Structure formats: structure tokens, C-alpha cells
Amino acid sequence: MSDVIDPTAAPAAAAAEVPPELVARSLSQYLRAWWLRVRGGDSGVLPVVLAIVVVAVSFQVANSTFLSAQNLVNLFEQSTIYMLLAMAEIFALLLGEIDLSVGLVMAISSVVVAELVQPSGADWPWWAAIIVALLACAAVGAIQGTLVARLKMPSFIVTLGGLLILEGVGIIVLNGSLVSIGNSRFTNEAFLYNIFYGHFSPVVGWILLAVLVGAVGAGLWLRDASKSRHGLETPPRSLTAMKIGVIALAGIAIVAIANVNRAHSGTIEGVPFIIPIVLVVLAAWTLLLQRTRFGRYVYAIGGNPEAARRAGVSLPAVRIWGFVLASLTSGIAGVLFLSWQVEVTTNIIKTANSYVLLAVAAAVIGGTSLFGGRGKTIHGVLGGLVIGGIYNGLYLLGVQSQWIDVVVAGVLLAAAAVDVLSRRGAPRQA
Amino acid sequence: MTADSGEASTGTANAGSAVDLTSAPAAAAADVPAALVAQSMRQYLRAWWQQVRSGNSGVLPVILAMVLVAVVFEIVTPEHAFLRPSNLVYVFGLSTVYMVLAMAETLVLLLGEIDLSVGAVALIGGVIAFKLVQQPGPGWPWWAAIIAAVAICGLFGALQGTLIALLKIPSFVVSLGGFLLFSGILIVVLGGADGNVSVSSSAPNQRVIYDLVQGLIVPAASWVALAVVVVAAGVAIWLRAAARRRQGLVAPPVSLTVIRIALVALVGAAVVTICTVNRGTFLVKVEGVPWVVPIVLVVLGGWTVLLQRTRFGRYVYAIGGNPEAARRAGVRLATIRIWCFALCSASAALGGILLGSFFFGEYSTNTADPGQLVLYTVAAAVIGGVSLFGGRGKAIHGVLGGLLIGGIAYGVSLLNLGTLATPLEYIVPGGVLLGAVLVDVLSRRGTGSVTRV
Numbered sequence: 001m002s003d004v005i006d007p008t009a010a011p012a013a014a015a016a017e018v019p020p021e022l023v024a025r026s027l028s029q030y031l032r033a034w035w036l037r038v039r040g041g042d043s044g045v046l047p048v049v050l051a052i053v054v055v056a057v058s059f060q061v062a063n064s065t066f067l068s069a070q071n072l073v074n075l076f077e078q079s080t081i082y083m084l085l086a087m088a089e090i091f092a093l094l095l096g097e098i099d100l101s102v103g104l105v106m107a108i109s110s111v112v113v114a115e116l117v118q119p120s121g122a123d124w125p126w127w128a129a130i131i132v133a134l135l136a137c138a139a140v141g142a143i144q145g146t147l148v149a150r151l152k153m154p155s156f157i158v159t160l161g162g163l164l165i166l167e168g169v170g171i172i173v174l175n176g177s178l179v180s181i182g183n184s185r186f187t188n189e190a191f192l193y194n195i196f197y198g199h200f201s202p203v204v205g206w207i208l209l210a211v212l213v214g215a216v217g218a219g220l221w222l223r224d225a226s227k228s229r230h231g232l233e234t235p236p237r238s239l240t241a242m243k244i245g246v247i248a249l250a251g252i253a254i255v256a257i258a259n260v261n262r263a264h265s266g267t268i269e270g271v272p273f274i275i276p277i278v279l280v281v282l283a284a285w286t287l288l289l290q291r292t293r294f295g296r297y298v299y300a301i302g303g304n305p306e307a308a309r310r311a312g313v314s315l316p317a318v319r320i321w322g323f324v325l326a327s328l329t330s331g332i333a334g335v336l337f338l339s340w341q342v343e344v345t346t347n348i349i350k351t352a353n354s355y356v357l358l359a360v361a362a363a364v365i366g367g368t369s370l371f372g373g374r375g376k377t378i379h380g381v382l383g384g385l386v387i388g389g390i391y392n393g394l395y396l397l398g399v400q401s402q403w404i405d406v407v408v409a410g411v412l413l414a415a416a417a418v419d420v421l422s423r424r425g426a427p428r429q430a
Numbered sequence: 431m432t433a434d435s436g437e438a439s440t441g442t443a444n445a446g447s448a449v450d451l452t453s454a455p456a457a458a459a460a461d462v463p464a465a466l467v468a469q470s471m472r473q474y475l476r477a478w479w480q481q482v483r484s485g486n487s488g489v490l491p492v493i494l495a496m497v498l499v500a501v502v503f504e505i506v507t508p509e510h511a512f513l514r515p516s517n518l519v520y521v522f523g524l525s526t527v528y529m530v531l532a533m534a535e536t537l538v539l540l541l542g543e544i545d546l547s548v549g550a551v552a553l554i555g556g557v558i559a560f561k562l563v564q565q566p567g568p569g570w571p572w573w574a575a576i577i578a579a580v581a582i583c584g585l586f587g588a589l590q591g592t593l594i595a596l597l598k599i600p601s602f603v604v605s606l607g608g609f610l611l612f613s614g615i616l617i618v619v620l621g622g623a624d625g626n627v628s629v630s631s632s633a634p635n636q637r638v639i640y641d642l643v644q645g646l647i648v649p650a651a652s653w654v655a656l657a658v659v660v661v662a663a664g665v666a667i668w669l670r671a672a673a674r675r676r677q678g679l680v681a682p683p684v685s686l687t688v689i690r691i692a693l694v695a696l697v698g699a700a701v702v703t704i705c706t707v708n709r710g711t712f713l714v715k716v717e718g719v720p721w722v723v724p725i726v727l728v729v730l731g732g733w734t735v736l737l738q739r740t741r742f743g744r745y746v747y748a749i750g751g752n753p754e755a756a757r758r759a760g761v762r763l764a765t766i767r768i769w770c771f772a773l774c775s776a777s778a779a780l781g782g783i784l785l786g787s788f789f790f791g792e793y794s795t796n797t798a799d800p801g802q803l804v805l806y807t808v809a810a811a812v813i814g815g816v817s818l819f820g821g822r823g824k825a826i827h828g829v830l831g832g833l834l835i836g837g838i839a840y841g842v843s844l845l846n847l848g849t850l851a852t853p854l855e856y857i858v859p860g861g862v863l864l865g866a867v868l869v870d871v872l873s874r875r876g877t878g879s880v881t882r883v
Contacts, residue, residue, distance in 0.1 A: 156602045157863065161863040168856035421597070
């Protein structure tokens with residue numbers, strides 16, 4: 001009540017207990033609380049957004065085609081693989097574990113789908129092939145998760161051994177042949193091919209965007225309204241409006257870019273199918289992690305396993321499910337990967353394990369901590385975009401693949417260093 | 431005062447013969463290894479058996495596994511060829527690479543860390559040494575090339591160790607990044623994805639590197655060398671035990687010392703016998719111990735002395751056992767960690783040079799896959815008895831594990847598997863690695879050393 005008391009003392013004390021932006025009542029208070037949090041080391045998506053800007057500006061300066069509509073769509077498409085793998089890896093990272101097998105699980109999913117739809121072989125419908133592939137991947141995750149959670153083997157060893165075994169299994173299943181889904185005479189193959197290369201017509205793109213923005217806006221607005229009806233703290237109206245505005249703007253930019261004709265000759269325009277696919281996965285995993293009891297348990301275990309155990313969380317069950325979800329998401333990436341590559345060969349399987357580094361790098365660059373308990377699914381999407389941008393930009397500049405690997409390794413180490421340094425001084429020390 | 435009374439009560443328990451006799455050794459085992467206080471052969475054996483029962487089984491599992499692998503492959507290989515001297519010597523040659531790499535990895539595993547870049551670093555080391563002796567080219571003398579390769583790789587290790595020790599980034603992330611980084615640099619050093627470099631056996635300077643694995647010590651010299659090694663080892667073991675007895679310290683029983691010396695002599699005699707059988711043709715004789723055998727023994731001796739007899743070694747075990755306790759005891763964690771990573775990468779370079787020599791002095795990107803190499807390495811160390819959780823293991827475990835992995839890898843390649851041969855190159859090390867870690871985890875249960883929730 002008295003004006004003599006330092007007004008900053010109260011927010012600081014509150015910051016230690018609840019995130020200050022939860023109790024902020026006005027936009028300026030919210031911004032100040034957010035800045036406090038960034039200063040305190042929990043910078044969220046800020047570094048990765050800055051990284052995206054840096055990547056975009058520097059490659060645009062080096063090569064003026066980088067930000068062309070044609071290349072941006074191309075970059076988006078490539079990045080979706082990294083995004084999905086990073087979203088998979090985040091399940092393991094949030095638990096304080098790591099899954100080194102995501103790249104190989106992806107390859108196994110590709111092999112299974114491709115083999116099952118072969119007209120000369122099993123000739124299954126595309127959806128059945130995808131379901132079986134995803135189930136197989138989930139089973140792999142369950143086995144690895146069981147070894148980690150029940151037998152308490154270190155996760156990096158289990159998944160390292162697992163990726164080797166999967167590499168062998170993939171080569172056996174492929175049996176030295178080249179399996180392709182590129183024959184458009186077969187409906188199943190054409191469908192799978194179109195997952196990556198298909199796109200909506202421009203008009204449909206705009207309609208979908210309108211529906212999406214309307215739905216998200218209504219969702220956010222209704223949640224705030226119901227919160228304030230129940231007398232709970234709500235973010236300021238202006239902030240909610242800004243959030244919806246940012247989503248609408250980003251969406252408009254993406255649709256506008258994707259609707260530019262990007263063909264050398266003829267017409268290719270419209271939003272690729274994979275963008276909504278990634279958005280659906282993003283939404284599902286965000287809901288799972290942020291709004292369900294399972295999600296809270298994942299963060300609890302990542303933050304402090306012993307505390308979670310004493311609070312009655314079943315560690316093995318949550319850990320096993322974490323690995324199942326990681327492998328399942330890698331399996332979804334595998335369906336996209338097959339569609340992108342069109343064919344699977346022994347060589348593709350042998351090089352698949354390098355994707356795990358990109359997945360970990362994307363997740364960590366996106367803002368997910370290597371030490372568990374901190375991160376969100378959206379970090380995987382943003383980090384995947386950075387990795388995709390670096391790959392695409394260096395490729396445009398004609399850099400050899402081994403040097404691209406060197407750059408990505410450097411980026412991974414830098415992101416890990418930032419993660420570690422930002423944890424210093426935070427109350428929970430690794 | 432309470433501590434005093436506690437000790438006193440233990441003393442009376444020992445004195446009173448009515449008290450259960452097994453309780454005293456159990457209490458002692460918790461403090462000092464029972465084998466250290468054993469005074470007779472029988473006591474020693476009993477203490478050893480207790481240690482095995484309590485999960486600290488040392489080299490026993492790996493020796494049993496070797497016997498099993500030898501018997502199984504002898505039965506299943508076509509014409510029962512596995513145990514032929516020529517094959518055994520080939521397995522030795524192949525295994526030495528894994529042995530040196532596993533000893534390197536052991537230094538890091540003892541700290542409770544891991545180095546996943548060891549394969550890529552090893553290959554870079556090999557390529558550097560091979561490039562430096564090229565003629566025309568730098569044309570360095572062979573010893574300078576080897577030293578340069580070892581030093582450069584040691585620097586790589588120190589760099590990674592610094593990130594791990596000072597920035598506290600988890601070692602598997604740093605070395606995973608290092609793996610990618612060094613694999614990229616490897617291709618650059620090799621001169622492109624299809625580049626290769628080789629040493630010729632006709633140029634005297636290059637021939638030394640070619641001969642590291644391919645070169646043979648003539649049979650007579652082999653026997654002389656064995657005699658020297660056995661006598662030296664025997665005298666050293668004997669003098670150490672005698673010195674301990676003279677000083678009134680606890681020493682192993684004399685019979686045990688004799689058995690140890692006899693074992694060294696027997697194993698040595700077996701190795702030399704196998705190697706001195708003519709494994710060439712009737713006209714072109716190929717016989718003698720490969721140079722690489724004494725080289726590995728020197729590395730083994732060096733790391734064993736470093737780890738078991740120096741302050742540095744004690745600090746390594748202390749950090750691996752309990753880093754916080756070591757820190758409070760005044761051990762500089764960062765310095766020891768950086769040194770271990772540097773030594774690991776430096777000896778990995780030696781392994782890489784041996785690998786090139788094993789492949790008849792030729793290095794290409796097809797020679798070895800750095801990813802597969804690191805898996806074999808970690809598997810060799812863990813299967814040899816080094817714990818993944820730090821603080822438990824010896825250099826000899828790397829040697830035994832390396833021999834086992836080499837035997838398995840070569841045995842599988844002897845089988846006529848057709849299209850299954852390639853996938854098994856991945857499945858076998860993966861399965862072996864998981865099996866070895868499983869044994870490690872299970873044997874640690876109940877010892878109270880697994881702190882994970």
C-alpha cells in the first residue's frame with residue numbers, strides 16, 4: 001500500500017515462484033516480465049528467432065536467390081524432415097534422455113512403407129502401410145524405452161546399439177534392392193509421392209489459412225474468456241490480440257510465398273501439403289505436452305526425477321511412452337522422407353544415422369535444453385528451420401557436403417554451449 | 431567418541447569366536463578389497479570369489495566369452511577354420527586396432543564420460559601420419575609423422591575435453607558434434623569423398639609404418655623377446671611383492687606371485703607358438719610375431735602404470751567414483767578431465783595408424799566407417815569389463831575386450847552368409863554393445879553405485 005516500498009521488489013519475489021508473465025495485467029507489465037525472464041536465462045524462442053534472421057540475412061547477402069519464393073518453399077520442404085525429427089527428439093530431451101536412433105527409425109519407416117505398397121509385392125493400400133510402419137516404429141521405441149526405463153541402461157548407449165541393429169535390419173528388409181514409389185500409374189505410389197511434392201491450389205491455401213487463424217483466434221479468445229469468468233489470472237487483451245495478429249501475419253507470409261509460381265516452366269504454385277502435416281503434429285504434441293497430465297509428468301521427470309518419483313509419478317511408464325512418442329514421430333518423418341527421396345536404397349539407410357545430429361542440433365538450437373525439463377514442440381519447428389536454412393544456404397553457395405557437416409557440428413556445439421551457459425545462475429543447476 | 435566406540439565394538443566382534451564368522455569378512459570387503467588382505471592362496475581365492483559374487487567380476491566374464499566365441503566359431507565356420515594359426519594371427523592384427531582404441535576410450539569411461547569421436551579422430555590421425563611420409567610430398571621421417579599425428583589428435587581431444595570440463599557440456603553431445611566435425615575434416619584431409627592415401631612397402635621410411643602391423647619378428651627373435659618380457663615382468667612382480675613383505679605391508683601370497691608369473695609365461699608362449707607356425711605357402715614362408723604385439727604391450731604397460739601407480743591415475747578413479755567427493759578432496763576435476771580426453775584422442779591416433787597399416791598401408795574413405803569404429807571401441811571397452819558409469823576398469827580390459835570384438839568381427843566375416851554379411855556388420859556390434867552394457871548395469875545392481883532414479 002505504501003509508496004515507500006521498492007515496487008520492483010514484489011515482482012522479483014513473485015518471479016521466483018510463478019512466471020511473472022502469468023500475473024502480468026497489462027502489456028507493458030507483461031513485456032517487462034518477459035524481459036526479466038530473458039535476462040534470467042530462460043529466453044524461450046528469442047535466440048532461435050534471432051538465429052533465423054541472421055541465417056536469412058547472411059545467406060541473402062551471399063546469394064540473392066536465397067530469399068526467392070522458389071528457394072524459400074524448397075527450404076521449407078527440406079526443413080520439415082528436420083522439424084519432425086527435432087519434435088521427436090524433444091520427447092527424449094525433455095525427459096533428460098537422448099534418442100540417437102531417430103534417424104534410423106525414420107529410415108526403417110520409409111523402408112516398411114515402400115516395401116508394403118509395392119504392386120509386385122505386398123500391394124497394400126497406402127494408409128495400411130503407413131499405419132503398420134508407425135506401429136513398427138512405436139514398437140522399436142517401446143523396446144528401447146523399456147531397456148532405458150526398466151533396466152536403467154543409459155539412453156545414449158541403448159539408442160546407439162539400437163540404431164546399429166536397425167541399420168542391419170533395414171538392409172536385410174531392403175535386401176540389396178532399390179525400392180521406389182515413383183510410379184504414378186499406381187494410386188498408392190502416387191499418393192505417397194504427393195505427400196511431399198503435392199500442394200493445394202492458391203485459393204484453397206487462403207481458405208485454409210482463414211480457417212486456421214479463425215480457429216486459433218477463437219481458441220485463444222475463448223480460453224481467456226473462460227479463465228476470467230472463473231476469476232483466474234488472464235493475459236492482457238492486447239497481448240492476445242497481438243498473438244493472433246502474429247499468427248495471421250506469419251500465415252499470410254507463408255501462403256503468399258507459396259502461392260508464387262515457382263516452376264521454371266509451366267505452373268507450380270500453392271501451399272505444399274507437408275506444411276499442414278507439420279502443423280497438425282506440432283499442435284498435437286503441444287497439446288499433449290502443455291495441457292495433459294502426461295505432459296506435466298514429462299516436465300516433472302525432466303526437472304527432477306527423484307522429486308517426480310516421490311510425488312507418485314510412475315517414472316518407467318512415462319519414460320517408455322516418451323521413447324514411444326519419439327520413435328512414432330520419427331516414423332512420421334520417415335513417411336515424408338520416403339516421399340521426398342522417392343526411393344530407398346542401402347546407401348540411404350547407411351547415411352540415415354547422420355540425421356540424428358541434425359535432430360539434436362535443431363532441438364537444442366530451438367531452445368530445448370539437453371538436461372531435461374525445458375523445451376516445447378515449437379522449438380523443434382523453429383530449430384528445424386534454422387538447420388534447413390543453413391543446409392540450403394551452404395548448398396546454394398556450392399559448399400561441399402563435408403564442410404556443411406563441419407558447420408552443423410559447430411552450430412550444435414554452439415547451441416549446447418548456449419544451453420549450458422544460460423543454465424548457469426538459474427536456480428536448477430545441471 | 432561415537433566413532434571410537436563403533437570401532438571398538440567391531441574389534442570385539444572379531445575377537446569373539448561365537449560371533450558369525452562371515453560377518454567380519456563382509457564388513458572388511460566393504461572397506462578394502464578382500465583380496466588385498468588375503469594372506470594365503472585359499473583366502474585369496476575365497477576373497478576373489480566373494481568379489482565375483484558381489485558383481486565385481488573383473489576379467490572373468492570376458493575370458494569366458496572369449497572361450498565361448500572361440501568354440502562357437504570353430505564349430506560353425508566352414509572347414510572349422512577359425513582357430514587356424516593364420517586366422518588367429520589375422521584376428522590379432524585386426525584386434526590390435528580395437529585394443530588401442532578401447533584402451534583410449536577406457537581413460538574417458540573411467541571418468542564416467544564418453545568419447546564418441548574416437549573413431550573419427552583415429553582415422554584423422556592415421557591419415558595425417560600417412561600424408562606426412564608421402565614422397566613426393568612432405569617426406570617426413572616416420573617417427574616425426576607419428577609424433578605429429580599423435581600430437582595433433584591430442585590437441586583435438588584437449589579441445590573437446592575443455593568444452594566438457596570447463597563449459598560442462600555433456601560429453602556425449604560434445605563428442606557427437608566432434609564426431610561429425612572430424613568426419614568432415616577426415617574427408618577434407620583425405621582429399622575428397624573418394625580420396626585415398628597409402629604407404630609403400632618398398633620405400634624404407636614408409637615401410638616402417640607399413641610394417642607396424644604387417645611386419646614380423648623372426649621366430650628366433652620372437653622367442654628371445656618373450657623370454658626377456660617374461661623375466662622382466664617376473665622380476666618386477668617378485669621384487670614388488672618382496673619389497674612389500676620387507677616393509678611389513680600386506681602382500682599377496684608367494685604361491686599367487688608364482689602363478690601370476692607362470693600365467694604370463696604361458697600366455698606369451700602360446701602367442702609366440704601360434705605366431706611362429708608357418709602360415710604362408712610351402713615356398714614363401716610367413717612366420718613370426720607381428721611387430722604390433724609388442725607395440726600393444728608397451729601401450730598397455732604405459733596406461734597400466736599411469737592408471738594404477740600414479741597420482742593422476744588415482745585421481746581418475748576418484749573422479750569416476752564420485753566427482754563431488756574428489757572435488758572436495760582437492761582434485762582439480764577440469765585438469766584431469768581435459769588430460770584424459772587429450773590422452774584418449776592421442777592414443778586413438780596411434781590406433782588409426784595401426785588401422786592403416788593393417789589394411790596393407792592403404793587408407794580410403796572405405797577403409798573404415800568412423801561411426802562403426804567408435805561402436806566397436808565402446809563395445810570392446812565395456813565388454814572387457816570397463817564400467818560405463820565411471821570408476822571401474824583397467825587398461826587390460828580394453829585389450830581383452832578388443833581381442834573379443836576382433837574375434838567376433840572376423841568370425842562373422844568367415845561365415846558364408848551371402849547377403850546377410852553386410853547387415854550383420856551392424857547388428858553384431860550393436861547387439862554385443864547392448865549385451866555388454868546390460869551385464870554392466872545388472873552387475874552394478876545391489877552394489878549401491880547406481881545413483882540413477
